[in-house]
Amino acid sequence: MEAGRSTPVLFCYRKLWQCIDLLYPPACGGCGIPGSRWCDDCAKVTKILKEPLCPVCGLPMENGGTCNDCNNLGARNFTLRSWAVYEGPLRNAIHRIKYNHDIGLAENFVKYMIRGIETQGWKFDMVIPVPLNDKRMKERGYNQASLLAWPIASAFRSKFSPKALSRNRNTISQTKLDAESRRKNVKGAFQADHQLVQDRIILLVDDLATTCSTIDACSEALLLAGAKSVYAYTLARTL
Ligand SMILES: [Zn+2]
Numbered sequence: 001m002e003a004g005r006s007t008p009v010l011f012c013y014r015k016l017w018q019c020i021d022l023l024y025p026p027a028c029g030g031c032g033i034p035g036s037r038w039c040d041d042c043a044k045v046t047k048i049l050k051e052p053l054c055p056v057c058g059l060p061m062e063n064g065g066t067c068n069d070c071n072n073l074g075a076r077n078f079t080l081r082s083w084a085v086y087e088g089p090l091r092n093a094i095h096r097i098k099y100n101h102d103i104g105l106a107e108n109f110v111k112y113m114i115r116g117i118e119t120q121g122w123k124f125d126m127v128i129p130v131p132l133n134d135k136r137m138k139e140r141g142y143n144q145a146s147l148l149a150w151p152i153a154s155a156f157r158s159k160f161s162p163k164a165l166s167r168n169r170n171t172i173s174q175t176k177l178d179a180e181s182r183r184k185n186v187k188g189a190f191q192a193d194h195q196l197v198q199d200r201i202i203l204l205v206d207d208l209a210t211t212c213s214t215i216d217a218c219s220e221a222l223l224l225a226g227a228k229s230v231y232a233y234t235l236a237r238t239l
């Protein structure tokens, strides 16, 4: 963790993973080479997202300004930024976090996300992971967004509130849907707890943003329930 953002809980969490790595040397989550969770070669080819970006959804914009999607869809009610582009080794790594229970790998990426959020200068007082649907939660046994969200909440001394947002219906997997179908699939699929989110400035956390339809639907539910405003940060972003 960043020195300025360390807390006793985070310090212990990091040390725990350092001990596990000593006992059971890890392989790189990007390329599989033994030695570290994330090797220098994979780090080098990862494309970190930098300005100029769409001010709303964080898509790279060569000449600045708002992207077509954000222009065409009217006022979107969130600000999204992501750490890096979803491709190559980072894509493999996210796959490992999601499907191979690689919790140590998630811990490895949190420090980059904390640094990225710090750069934005956002002030928020509650961190919420994007919820999984019940079926997938049962299959997987954990929500990968929570693995990223709770250390972020701890680092910024914000409330971690995984129960503040829930899915009120199961949606089908978004992976094979186009942008319009994704929007329809998740529209109205979330509900937020008014008691928990009222007057809060929220940071939503997820592993991946694709068309932003999920972030959009979460944000709508949070604002409807009385949240003041919504920021979102994801580990990766498809282009
Ligand atoms: Zn590697």
Ligand SMILES: [Zn+2]
Pocket (backbone or CB within 6 Å): 054, 055, 056, 057, 058, 059, 066, 067, 068, 069, 070, 071
């Ligand atoms: Zn945009």
